[in-house]
Amino acid sequence: MNDNAYPSSLELLVAGQWRGLAGRDSLPVVNPATQQEIGRLPVATDADIDEALAAAQAAFESWSRTSAWQRAAVLHQAARLIDARRDRIAHLLTLENGKPLADAQGEIDRVLEALQYCAEEAKRAYGRILPPRAPLLVQSTVKRAIGPVAALVPWNFPVFLAARKVAAALAAGCTVVLKPAEETPAACVELVRAFVDAGVPPGALNLLYGVPARISQRLIASPVIRKISFTGSVPVGRLLATQAAQHLKPCTMELGGHAPVIVFDDVDVDKAARACAAFKFRNAGQVCLSPSRFYVQSGVQEAFTRRLTELAKALRVGDGLLPDTQMGPLQNARRLEAASRLVEQAHGEGARVETGGGRLGRQGFFFAPTVLSQVPASARILAEEPFCPVAPIVGFDTFDEAIAQANATEFGLAAYAFTQRLDRAAEFTERIEAGWIGVNSFTPSLSDAPIGGMKDSGLGYEGGPEGLDAYMHIRFISQANALA
Ligand SMILES: NC(=O)C1=CN([C@@H]2O[C@H](COP(=O)(O)OP(=O)(O)OC[C@H]3O[C@@H](n4cnc5c(N)ncnc54)[C@H](O)[C@@H]3O)[C@@H](O)[C@H]2O)C=CC1
Numbered sequence: 001m002n003d004n005a006y007p008s009s010l011e012l013l014v015a016g017q018w019r020g021l022a023g024r025d026s027l028p029v030v031n032p033a034t035q036q037e038i039g040r041l042p043v044a045t046d047a048d049i050d051e052a053l054a055a056a057q058a059a060f061e062s063w064s065r066t067s068a069w070q071r072a073a074v075l076h077q078a079a080r081l082i083d084a085r086r087d088r089i090a091h092l093l094t095l096e097n098g099k100p101l102a103d104a105q106g107e108i109d110r111v112l113e114a115l116q117y118c119a120e121e122a123k124r125a126y127g128r129i130l131p132p133r134a135p136l137l138v139q140s141t142v143k144r145a146i147g148p149v150a151a152l153v154p155w156n157f158p159v160f161l162a163a164r165k166v167a168a169a170l171a172a173g174c175t176v177v178l179k180p181a182e183e184t185p186a187a188c189v190e191l192v193r194a195f196v197d198a199g200v201p202p203g204a205l206n207l208l209y210g211v212p213a214r215i216s217q218r219l220i221a222s223p224v225i226r227k228i229s230f231t232g233s234v235p236v237g238r239l240l241a242t243q244a245a246q247h248l249k250p251c252t253m254e255l256g257g258h259a260p261v262i263v264f265d266d267v268d269v270d271k272a273a274r275a276c277a278a279f280k281f282r283n284a285g286q287v288c289l290s291p292s293r294f295y296v297q298s299g300v301q302e303a304f305t306r307r308l309t310e311l312a313k314a315l316r317v318g319d320g321l322l323p324d325t326q327m328g329p330l331q332n333a334r335r336l337e338a339a340s341r342l343v344e345q346a347h348g349e350g351a352r353v354e355t356g357g358g359r360l361g362r363q364g365f366f367f368a369p370t371v372l373s374q375v376p377a378s379a380r381i382l383a384e385e386p387f388c389p390v391a392p393i394v395g396f397d398t399f400d401e402a403i404a405q406a407n408a409t410e411f412g413l414a415a416y417a418f419t420q421r422l423d424r425a426a427e428f429t430e431r432i433e434a435g436w437i438g439v440n441s442f443t444p445s446l447s448d449a450p451i452g453g454m455k456d457s458g459l460g461y462e463g464g465p466e467g468l469d470a471y472m473h474i475r476f477i478s479q480a481n482a483l484a
């Protein structure tokens with residue numbers, strides 16, 4: 001068998017046991033570059049879900065009491081195995097997600113970084129010693145694993161986003177029931193296999209696929225699950241957070257974004273446009289941190305629009321497996337429909353299509369890199385998260401006008417500004433409503449930096465010590481070493 005062949009049937013992992021299609025319904029997995037079915041995915045039954053929960057509960061007893069140093073050793077070994085298997089995992093990722101192979105390899109690099117960071121950071125999950133209120137008293141706080149976790153992951157960075165949740169949870173001493181996206185399962189199966197081969201005990205990590213609402217509802221309602229971590233859209237996040245609230249369970253929600261970019265008239269237009277094009281069209285625009293609304297000051301509006309348009313036109317769009325491809329297809333038909341609708345609506349509302357604007361070819365979910373200019377402030381595309389390779393440009397005159405428009409959505413995940421003036425940069429970072437801010441730069445999320453949205457973009461943080469704290473409970477202990 002070709003080492004890179006897509007597995008025709010995929011598997012769930014329940015209580016340390018791989019479970020295939022036999023006796024289960026199945027779902028197709030489709031290559032977005034060809035629209036061909038490439039594999040079939042078993043749908044977890046209620047019994048699979050319940051057994052995964054029981055296994056996560058049973059494994060928690062020992063995994064949470066395994067030392068942080070031993071847990072770290074397992075995570076480091078998983079990272080080594082993923083590194084050794086990286087070509088195969090990256091190939092599977094491109095086949096099911098569509099991203100260029102080089103980007104899939106880049107995603108694996110970030111998986112390794114997440115595992116290594118969490119392994120080391122968990123060793124520093126220190127508590128505090130308080131000044132005691134009386135002699136012979138020791139009063140302290142300790143951090144302890146919060147319990148079994150439900151981790152729900154989308155299809156845009158399926159391995160990295162799964163690895164970030166699983167690594168932080170396991171490093172903290174939690175056990176996990178992971179449900180990645182049904183659209184992109186195989187690379188996650190390999191991620192989980194690496195953890196198992198590295199020595200994660202049976203039941204400490206379980207993998208389910210199936211009907212998302214059915215699985216999430218059952219997991220959240222189960223008394224076993226003590227924490228929910230979800231990445232995805234605002235409506236689904238709101239639904240899951242509501243369910244979690246009914247059971248008084250904490251959740252981390254990494255939801256949508258609609259990041260503004262403010263381009264001031266003092267910039268080097270070519271450099272700013274190059275940076276914007278690279279980050280805008282990364283992963284075909286399907287990134288929650290993507291710059292997705294461009295507010296450009298009048299003095300450079302024409303030049304910036306022209307340069308961004310040239311760069312968009314020059315992008316080579318194609319099958320991610322081809323070596324020259326710079327941008328792959330959208331991951332699914334829902335995104336293709338949304339992209340077409342948003343451009344049509346914007347055009348109807350008065351925007352001008354500078355380049356792109358529609359589907360490319362008849363096979364595969366390819367959408368042309370698109371630049372829209374003269375977009376009116378009331379356009380739908382400025383309010384709805386586009387999650388596609390479309391860059392709407394809006395002109396502005398004054399700083400206050402730009403900030404007001406940038407803050408005029410319910411999203412608050414990321415925001416960017418390009419300026420050489422320190423006063424503008426400082427005022428931008430102070431007044432913008434976003435959790436991830438870039439000035440003259442774009443940065444994908446980092447293992448050691450917390451990412452957390454303001455407003456509807458989320459709850460809590462992933463990454464950094466804050467991302468590990470999300471899987472731990474802080475307990476206060478007062479120990480009298482002699483009876484009064
Ligand atoms: N923050 C991010 O990185 C992501 C954001 N999105 C947002 O979602 C929008 C639509 O994408 P879709 O895939 O159609 O979004 P969606 O919100 O329906 O799905 C996103 C993920 O959530 C899962 N999901 C959906 N309903 C669920 C439920 N009831 N319980 C548990 N999991 C559930 C899906 O399986 C998928 O993996 C995008 O336009 C984008 O705005 C989507 C993917 C990732």
Ligand SMILES: O=Cc1ccc(S(=O)(=O)O)cc1
Pocket residue numbers: 156157161231254255287288289443444445446
């Ligand atoms: O939550 C989704 C998410 C967050 C960050 C990134 S990246 O670090 O910019 O790749 C991708 C998806």
